[in-house]
Amino acid sequence: EAGVAQSPRYKIIEKRxxxxxxxxxxxxxxxxxxxxxxxxxxxxxxxxFQNNGVVDDSQLPKDRFSAERLKGVDSTLKIQPAKLxxxxxxxxxxxxxxxxxxxxxxxxxxxxxxxx
Amino acid sequence: xxxxTQLDSHVSVSEGTPVLLxxxxxxxxxxxxxxxxxxxxxxxxxxxxxxxxxxLVKGINGFEAEFKKSETSFHLTKPSAHMSDAAEYFCVVxxxxxxxxxxxxxxxxxxxxx
Numbered sequence: 001e002a003g004v005a006q007s008p009r010y011k012i013i014e015k016r017x018x019x020x021x022x023x024x025x026x027x028x029x030x031x032x033x034x035x036x037x038x039x040x041x042x043x044x045x046x047x048x049f050q051n052n053g054v055v056d057d058s059q060l061p062k063d064r065f066s067a068e069r070l071k072g073v074d075s076t077l078k079i080q081p082a083k084l085x086x087x088x089x090x091x092x093x094x095x096x097x098x099x100x101x102x103x104x105x106x107x108x109x110x111x112x113x114x115x116x
Numbered sequence: 117x118x119x120x121t122q123l124d125s126h127v128s129v130s131e132g133t134p135v136l137l138x139x140x141x142x143x144x145x146x147x148x149x150x151x152x153x154x155x156x157x158x159x160x161x162x163x164x165x166x167x168x169x170x171x172l173v174k175g176i177n178g179f180e181a182e183f184k185k186s187e188t189s190f191h192l193t194k195p196s197a198h199m200s201d202a203a204e205y206f207c208v209v210x211x212x213x214x215x216x217x218x219x220x221x222x223x224x225x226x227x228x229x230x
Contacts, residue, residue: 033218042206042220043160056217091160104150105218107160
């Protein structure tokens with residue numbers, strides 16, 4: 001079974017530039033999560049999708065971050081404009097959602113963002 | 117709202133000695149609880165999960181955790197540490213009434229000395 005795919009693995013940009021990360025979840029997984037993990041901290045939930053709909057985006061900085069999940073499969077997370085404090089690893093995860101055990105997440109390898 | 121507190125940011129043990137990583141949670145409903153491990157430059161991997169069945173849960177690599185509702189705790193243990201256990205460990209809480217919102221603790225870094 002293929003795992004969660006993320007790209008790019010690494011990205012370096014200057015502040016005020018924009019960046020986009022892509023995630024392809026495990027086939028059949030209804031729930032998709034984006035987490036931000038700053039060095040030395042635990043993952044922080046940015047946004048959670050159930051199929052096409054947003055379940056929670058309370059910690060997403062909506063003035064600069066946006067995310068979408070078209071057709072309930074792939075998802076894109078965008079940052080525009082980036083700030084220095086956005087330097088982090090962006091983790092995508094998926095789970096079966098309502099059909100499965102809550103919270104059993106399968107993670108991609110992450111996209112490491114460095115903002116200079 | 118759910119929350120999770122990992123009581124130690126760092127734990128250091130000698131190889132062959134027991135490991136205890138502490139976690140307390142808060143949840144309005146019956147939670148599901150998990151421990152994940154993250155080795156350096158690797159992805160997050162599920163160690164074990166509690167989902168309202170047996171309160172003592174066994175996971176991979178000899179780890180286990182006990183759900184104690186009266187203490188709102190879900191501590192992770194291992195009888196004998198191995199060098200390969202050195203990693204970051206995250207306690208995670210989720211409940212279905214929160215839309216499966218899944219919250220991570222801040223993490224505990226485990227160091228294993230030879």
